[in-house]
Amino acid sequence: LKIAVLVSGGGTNLQAVMDAIDDQTITNTKIEVVISNNKNAYALERAAKKGIPNLCISPKDFADRAEFNRVFLEKLNSYHVDLVVLAGFLVVIPPEMIAEYKNKIINIHPSLIPSFCGTGYYGLKVHEGVLERGVKVTGATVHFVDEGTDTGPIILQKAVEVQSDDTPEILQRRVMEEAEWKILPQAIDLIANDRVVVEDHKTRIR
Ligand code: GRF
Numbered sequence: 001l002k003i004a005v006l007v008s009g010g011g012t013n014l015q016a017v018m019d020a021i022d023d024q025t026i027t028n029t030k031i032e033v034v035i036s037n038n039k040n041a042y043a044l045e046r047a048a049k050k051g052i053p054n055l056c057i058s059p060k061d062f063a064d065r066a067e068f069n070r071v072f073l074e075k076l077n078s079y080h081v082d083l084v085v086l087a088g089f090l091v092v093i094p095p096e097m098i099a100e101y102k103n104k105i106i107n108i109h110p111s112l113i114p115s116f117c118g119t120g121y122y123g124l125k126v127h128e129g130v131l132e133r134g135v136k137v138t139g140a141t142v143h144f145v146d147e148g149t150d151t152g153p154i155i156l157q158k159a160v161e162v163q164s165d166d167t168p169e170i171l172q173r174r175v176m177e178e179a180e181w182k183i184l185p186q187a188i189d190l191i192a193n194d195r196v197v198v199e200d201h202k203t204r205i206r
Contacts, residue, residue: 001028001029001030001082001083001188001191001192002030002032002079002080002081002082002083003030003031003032003081003082003083003084003085003188004031004032004033004034004035004076004079004081004083004084004085005017005031005033005034005035005043005047005084005085005087006034006035006036006084006085006086006087006089006091007034007035007041007043007044007087007088007089008036008037008038008041008043008088008089008090008091009038009041009042009088009090009123010041010042010088011034011041011042011043011045011046011047011087011088012176012180012181013087013088013108013176013184014034014043014046014047014087015046016180016181016182016184016185017031017085017184017188018031018047018050018052020185020188020189025185025189026188026189026192027189027192027193028193029188029189029192031047031052032053032079032081033052033054033055033076033079033081034046034052034053034054034055035054035055035056035057035072035075036054036055036056036057036089037057037058037059037089037090037091038056038058039056039058041056043087043088044056055075057071057072057075059091069094069095069096070096072094072097073094073096073097073100076097077100082104083104083105083106083188083191084097084101084104084105084106085105085106085108085184085188086105086106086107086108086145087108087184088108088123089107090122093105098145098146098147103144103153103198105144106143106144106145106155106187106191107142107143107144107145107150107152108140108141108142108180108183108184109140109141109142109143109150110123110126110127110138110140110172110175110176110179110180111126111129111130111139111140111141112138112139112140112141112157112159113141113143113150113154113157114150115135115138116130116133116138117141117149117150118149118150118151121150124172126172127168127169127171127172127175128168130162130171131166131167131168131171135162136161136162137159137160137161137162138159138160138162138171138175139157139158139159139160139175139179140157140158140160140175140176140179140180140183141154141156141157141183142154142155142156142183142184142186142187144198144203153198153201153202153203154202154203155187155190155191155203155205156183156187156190157183158178158179158182158183159179160174160175190205
């Protein structure tokens with residue numbers, strides 16, 4: 001499976017995927033390219049250290065969003081990947097890209113969708129919402145990306161306990177360590193081995 005990983009920040013999910021490929025937790029998979037919208041994303045350094053092609057394409061570099069969308073998609077298409085992995089990518093995916101890569105884009109979201117998701121819920125804001133609401137269990141979700149925000153078919157989820165003295169930062173770290181860095185590699189391996197079937201906006205693992 002040839003994959004592109006789209007990142008915006010620290011790249012700990014990218015690192016988990018690279019490590020999982022190295023230790024064969026993920027089989028039959030190669031990261032063809034890492035693309036970021038943020039030239040300072042440490043994720044790009046992580047890719048460079050592994051000798052993985054990486055580049056930055058930012059909406060800021062274009063006259064308007066339509067131009068960015070066009071160039072972004074053209075660049076991505078040049079790598080001929082089978083799967084696009086959003087790992088903390090904070091740019092809205094162009095509608096044209098959703099259409100061209102139907103059920104070929106996956107995203108990791110740091111909550112148990114449909115809770116604490118949708119516009120406004122990203123990064124620490126997700127965990128602030130979890131603590132504010134006082135839920136006892138949170139977690140992470142890997143899902144296919146469709147036209148909505150965090151609304152595509154769910155592939156894998158993993159629950160994480162909320163502890164009474166959690167701060168958003170402590171909770172974010174636990175959700176990453178205990179859930180994100182596990183289910184994102186797992187989902188990629190399932191897809192690489194053709195074990196995820198999409199039926200009626202839901203998935204079945206075979
Ligand atoms: C994390 O909060 C993750 O839950 C979400 O975006 C952030 C990405 O972190 N997908 P990193 O860049 O993978 O470290």
